[in-house]
Amino acid sequence: MSPKSKKEKSKSAPVFSAELAARFDALVEKYPVKRSALIPMLLYAQDEAGYLSDAVVAEVARRIGITELEVRDVASYYSMLRFKPAGRYNIQVCTNISCMLRGAYEVSERFQEELGIGPQGVTPDGLFSLEEVECIGACCWAPAVQVNYDFHDEIRPDHVLGILSGYRGKIRPAEKDPAKEPAKGTPPHA
Amino acid sequence: MPEVTFTVDGKKLRAPAGTLLIDACRKAGIEIPAFCYYPGLSLQAACRMCVVRQEKVPKLQTACTTTVAEGQVFITESPEIAQARKATIQLLLGNHPLDCPVCDAGGECELQDMTFKYGAGESLYAEAKHHRDEQQWSPAVFYDRPRCILCYRCVRMCGEGMDVWALGVSGRGADSLIVPNQPNQLDCEQCGMCIDVCPVGALTSGSYRYKTRPWEMTHVSTVCTHCADGCTVTLGVRQTSDGSEIVRADNRDKNGINGDFLCAKGRFGFDFVESPDRLRQPLVRSNGRLEPASWEHAIRLAASKLKEIRDTRGGAAIGVIGSNRTTNEENYLLQKFARTVLHTNNIDHERSTDYAALARALAGQSGKTASLRDIASACAILLIGGNPTDEHPLLAWLLRTNVRLNRARLYIANAKPIKLTRQAKDALKIKSGDYNDLPASLDAGRSAFAKAIRAEGSLLVIFGEEMRGEAVEKLVAWGVKRGNVRFACLGDHSNSRGAADMGLLPDLLPGYVPVAAPGAFSEYPNLPATPGKSLPQMIEAAGKGELGALLVVGADPVATRKLDPTLFNSTFLVVQDLFLTETAALADVVFPAASLYEKSGTVTNTFGDLQLLRKGADRAGVKPDFEILVRLAGGIIDDIKTLVPFGQRGVTGDLGQSRGAQAGEADRHAIWLEANGLEPKLSPFDPLAILDEIERLVPGYPLDRINLFAGNDVHTKLSSPGYVPVAELAGSGLIAPAHDTLFTSGRLGRWSEALKQLAQHQAKELVETAAD
Numbered sequence A: 001m002s003p004k005s006k007k008e009k010s011k012s013a014p015v016f017s018a019e020l021a022a023r024f025d026a027l028v029e030k031y032p033v034k035r036s037a038l039i040p041m042l043l044y045a046q047d048e049a050g051y052l053s054d055a056v057v058a059e060v061a062r063r064i065g066i067t068e069l070e071v072r073d074v075a076s077y078y079s080m081l082r083f084k085p086a087g088r089y090n091i092q093v094c095t096n097i098s099c100m101l102r103g104a105y106e107v108s109e110r111f112q113e114e115l116g117i118g119p120q121g122v123t124p125d126g127l128f129s130l131e132e133v134e135c136i137g138a139c140c141w142a143p144a145v146q147v148n149y150d151f152h153d154e155i156r157p158d159h160v161l162g163i164l165s166g167y168r169g170k171i172r173p174a175e176k177d178p179a180k181e182p183a184k185g186t187p188p189h190a
Numbered sequence B: 001m002p003e004v005t006f007t008v009d010g011k012k013l014r015a016p017a018g019t020l021l022i023d024a025c026r027k028a029g030i031e032i033p034a035f036c037y038y039p040g041l042s043l044q045a046a047c048r049m050c051v052v053r054q055e056k057v058p059k060l061q062t063a064c065t066t067t068v069a070e071g072q073v074f075i076t077e078s079p080e081i082a083q084a085r086k087a088t089i090q091l092l093l094g095n096h097p098l099d100c101p102v103c104d105a106g107g108e109c110e111l112q113d114m115t116f117k118y119g120a121g122e123s124l125y126a127e128a129k130h131h132r133d134e135q136q137w138s139p140a141v142f143y144d145r146p147r148c149i150l151c152y153r154c155v156r157m158c159g160e161g162m163d164v165w166a167l168g169v170s171g172r173g174a175d176s177l178i179v180p181n182q183p184n185q186l187d188c189e190q191c192g193m194c195i196d197v198c199p200v201g202a203l204t205s206g207s208y209r210y211k212t213r214p215w216e217m218t219h220v221s222t223v224c225t226h227c228a229d230g231c232t233v234t235l236g237v238r239q240t241s242d243g244s245e246i247v248r249a250d251n252r253d254k255n256g257i258n259g260d261f262l263c264a265k266g267r268f269g270f271d272f273v274e275s276p277d278r279l280r281q282p283l284v285r286s287n288g289r290l291e292p293a294s295w296e297h298a299i300r301l302a303a304s305k306l307k308e309i310r311d312t313r314g315g316a317a318i319g320v321i322g323s324n325r326t327t328n329e330e331n332y333l334l335q336k337f338a339r340t341v342l343h344t345n346n347i348d349h350e351r352s353t354d355y356a357a358l359a360r361a362l363a364g365q366s367g368k369t370a371s372l373r374d375i376a377s378a379c380a381i382l383l384i385g386g387n388p389t390d391e392h393p394l395l396a397w398l399l400r401t402n403v404r405l406n407r408a409r410l411y412i413a414n415a416k417p418i419k420l421t422r423q424a425k426d427a428l429k430i431k432s433g434d435y436n437d438l439p440a441s442l443d444a445g446r447s448a449f450a451k452a453i454r455a456e457g458s459l460l461v462i463f464g465e466e467m468r469g470e471a472v473e474k475l476v477a478w479g480v481k482r483g484n485v486r487f488a489c490l491g492d493h494s495n496s497r498g499a500a501d502m503g504l505l506p507d508l509l510p511g512y513v514p515v516a517a518p519g520a521f522s523e524y525p526n527l528p529a530t531p532g533k534s535l536p537q538m539i540e541a542a543g544k545g546e547l548g549a550l551l552v553v554g555a556d557p558v559a560t561r562k563l564d565p566t567l568f569n570s571t572f573l574v575v576q577d578l579f580l581t582e583t584a585a586l587a588d589v590v591f592p593a594a595s596l597y598e599k600s601g602t603v604t605n606t607f608g609d610l611q612l613l614r615k616g617a618d619r620a621g622v623k624p625d626f627e628i629l630v631r632l633a634g635g636i637i638d639d640i641k642t643l644v645p646f647g648q649r650g651v652t653g654d655l656g657q658s659r660g661a662q663a664g665e666a667d668r669h670a671i672w673l674e675a676n677g678l679e680p681k682l683s684p685f686d687p688l689a690i691l692d693e694i695e696r697l698v699p700g701y702p703l704d705r706i707n708l709f710a711g712n713d714v715h716t717k718l719s720s721p722g723y724v725p726v727a728e729l730a731g732s733g734l735i736a737p738a739h740d741t742l743f744t745s746g747r748l749g750r751w752s753e754a755l756k757q758l759a760q761h762q763a764k765e766l767v768e769t770a771a772d
């Protein structure tokens, strides 16, 4: 009945890596109130864990001193924060006005054909996932696609194969199960 | 803040600078519509219903966030504003079902009222509506997303008001919805405040939803029967074939000290009244079994047996145990009946705190007790022991509110960590045995806590059952020496204080006047001069076969004290109760009593605030304890006027004012009385005749009748100047606190299905959360 104190997880298995924990500790110092660190923290945590699992939500809530519900309230507002695992490379196709007028749906359909998944799907090998998203601020170069933190602009359907093979090429041959390795991309705050 | 003058709709208004325009207007009788604004909660400015035109400002302004300043000029109604509000409603109605006739809130919905006023009766959105299924989050709370207008009142009420933070807003834009803290489940205090503040039919109450229409109920304002805080509660009452039933409890008129607050017990725990287990007719033991009997037979039997035992074995062979939930008039009458009719001081009740010690310690002082209203506004409060969040939900609410809105300083001294510590300026952890030494350590201590307490100008001290007898003496002496201190003592049930104040004690008469005090209650005939037996002593006497008869009113000592069922084998046992309790099951005669919601009279909360009860529900077959006692007395003595001074000079007749929904009953009763050649204006069953006597004889109860009968709480004066009790310190060992939780209520809560379900729901939530 006192959500602020409840659900304190046992600290047996750390949810954050040592680096992430240190980054968090530094981050909270920067703001007058701790909770201001919430959104960047969620982004970093998602980069590390791949998505906002229950454990991540609980850990962030504990570290900031707010309820898990409050963390979920904020996270559910932002489409770039997700509660389910995505592929290692999350392809976000903008389908807002500018992009739509310049053929975003054809691009999205091409991705679906090439990957053999639907608009919200994840490939069976866990390498790619696909999403349609609202404006990502690249309207001048519509249609635009974002893969993790990389932008690809003025995309035509025939660019799709090239983009996909580019990311496939980044996988080291030794890696068998890419889904186990969390998505890294190139975080803008790095 | 200095007062400023500003103009609204051509009228000059004055208010302290910085007042919200919406508040200033409401005070002046200018209504500004508002969905998201809720007094006392943080500002949201989400709905845009409150827009007004401010001179020299280009755009319409939200009155809920505009603060007033000198010389401002506002217009609150104009075609432009009406159009803006209408557009807001049209947007809200875009996805809102337009099915008010079948909505639970129909008839008391703010959106419906505003649509009616601004005329946006159609939904302009032509696409299919975005439907979501209704969800049940707990036995008490249901959520219907399509009706939600996202005003966030519920979220803020739960977080800021209740400090529970169980509700949130998920998603954004048209996809936003209110979410509970567990997957589709609420793990919370189940107070129902979120339902209460919801302006529409999005949050509905498990106990009331789809039972009736608001206009089909009569709304009766009375006092909650559960804890000792005494919230006013509005009962929604509907006629049935055999009386009238309670369909809802809320706080419609917000007129009491609790404002809009009610806890789960006050809001949902009224259903015991309709329980199929209620006793509906008197029971008399014959051939070893309790059999239904007529009132006449049961009364005659009980009265003649009590009289016979009094006359053959003396009053000392009779015992009386009173209730924590009967009215002051009934309690007063019960002790007068015991003392003057049965000739015994063997009278007691289940004590939950040591009121007598506080009365004794405050003798000769005046103005040293705190009312609940004082607690709502005090600058500094010291809370010793207890856990108000569970045991005194209204007190906890007022403390939170006072800290949040007025920055009151709350100091907590407790052996356990309690939830209110979150609001405390400082908290002192003490060992459970050390409560007695607290005053000394506050005087001498060098801790920051002790220093802060010493530095406070005025202080309000609230203590519970942890402080008894001598500890109360010490605390009061410390406070009086320190100066500028007022006290409040926490007991358990709706009229625990009234039971003690009205003298349900073997050694003390009403007003804590010692039985043996010279000249005490000299107008009482046959008052025995020596103190009688306490509750455990009566039980002991029964065990030895020395207790000829025991009258138990609204108490269940067999259950609370885990007594051997054979204990009363040689005692003639008479019980008045709502249910066949464990004690009643052993009785020779059982009378079915009316609950607090089915009678009029007064009750005193644990702070000494007296309030008027109005009769809400009505149930064939049961009678108020007052009437039962008078009829019993009628079978023992000849002149009932020596017991109930009805129809004498200076007595005020009840012409129905105190009976609320049942106002007609007084008139019917008067006709019956006249037909039987009795005093037509007053009946011996009228508790107000006894209220007159209480006012006349009981120290500390000179009453402000105008306020009392207007429905306000009136503070009694435990420490009135003329009042000097000299009792020994006794009885602190007799205190057995109930330690109620949010969903229990002494021996009464078990008869409420609603409270049982809430307790089960929460127990399940806790197990699941712990297992996570």
Ligand code: SF4
Pocket: B141, B157, B158, B159, B162, B164, B165, B166, B167, B186, B188, B189, B190, B191, B192, B193, B194, B195
């Ligand atoms: S019932 Fe009370 S505690 Fe529960 S969500 Fe509603 S306001 Fe919060």
Ligand code: SF4
Pocket: B147, B148, B149, B150, B151, B152, B153, B154, B155, B178, B194, B197, B198, B199, B200, B202, B203
């Ligand atoms: S459920 Fe009711 S109180 Fe809560 S946001 Fe929706 S309309 Fe407002």
Ligand code: SF4
Pocket: B224, B225, B226, B227, B228, B229, B230, B231, B258, B261, B262, B263, B264, B265, B266, B267, B392, B393, B394, B395
């Ligand atoms: S706080 Fe006490 S008096 Fe108020 S509603 Fe709850 S149980 Fe009743």
Ligand code: FES
Pocket: A094, A095, A096, A097, A098, A099, A100, A134, A135, A136, A137, A138, A139, A142, A143, A144
């Ligand atoms: S509409 Fe696609 S980036 Fe703005």
Ligand code: FES
Pocket: B033, B034, B035, B036, B037, B044, B045, B046, B047, B048, B049, B050, B051, B062, B063, B064, B065
């Ligand atoms: S009441 Fe002012 S914006 Fe909602």
